Amino acid sequence: MSKKTNYSYIGIAFIILVFGIIFVPKIIDRITNNDVIRQESRSDFAVGNKTSTSNLVFIEINGEAKKVPEFSFTNQHGKTITNKDYEGMVYVIEFFFSTCPTICPRMNANLVHIQNTFEGFEDFGLASFTINPKYDTPEVLKDYADQYGVTNPNWHFLTGDQETIYKLANEGFNLYTGENEEAAGGFEHSGNFALIDKNGFIRSRIDKFGNPIIYYRGIASIEEKFDEDGAEEQISALKADIKKLLSE
Template structure:
């Protein structure tokens, strides 16, 4: 091999060495900072959104984690709505009646604010079951929805057979509802909301002791901050937890 050839090899080796010293650390640094991404025809990984399971807990039931029972009722537009219509959606459940003179207006004012905050999410909804179906026909529910500014297409105000609704409330969700002629309005019910994930499971955050709160108090507004007993409002908690489930 000639001296000239040796010098050529030495020159090439020197250039490779210089390249490695100067440019490789910069490339590694860019990759570390996320400036360099793989470009493939199937996707752009830099813009891909990731989902993860939130810290919200499942509620233990008799046969595993508690799910929404099957139901089938009629909404404010006269359309049959079942639990299947909410598959793939995060939604809030309440029991109410349109002539309620006490807690229902406050509950639904809070829900309308939640509706407006999540107006850009097509997979968010509400299911409101009337406990006075004899009065609350689809026509009455439609007028109620208009009066309260209910615009979310996934917010169904549902009416149907009274026994089925009461069974759903008291046995399906353990959210108390009853007819009582001795109370104002003739009916009494819980002011709680239940939060449901995309797979139909009831979910909630934990309390300070590490136990599921199960339900969210729906009467006290964020503006009021605390209820009559001095307990913190839970609408802000509910909003945070809806966001978590939407990202799962």
């Protein structure tokens, strides 16, 4: 064997030695920290990129995590929908009415934006409860949904007994709802959205003081940035938090 060949083997051996000294400890360290075996996301919504629990808090009442109460209403297709139909889904809820002349159109435009952001996610849904069920029949709600471009099969516009709906809003979610002849459209209601996880618990992020925001302001759009009172829009935050819960 020539000296030139010997030098080649010596060079290769040296490279292998250097590789081992530099990179093997790093590989061992990555294995120790579970970096090698976890799937690295190539997409913000990668199916394999699941985490056990996000940093979103559970809303607690008297020390217990608040869960969506049982409900049963009729949707825009005349089908009975209950809270069990949403089991295993992340979903957003609102209370509205189809003839609302003020905040409802803005709220639902924002929800359509969210719907389109999570298009194709079978474990994402929305629930819109009318507070004027005497007028908002399934047929009316179907036309309303079509008008807004609702395509998510898990977005149900729900109608039923008014007293039951108001109890769900005011006691179940603590989202104020009521009749008021002096209010525009004859009804008052919150412009907020509630975010529900796959197990039916109400979840939210915390504010800069460490307190849960509880609900997400639904009136101002991302483009508007602020509402009429100067409060910052929360649709972008809601989208980010839906993404977190979908990964739980």
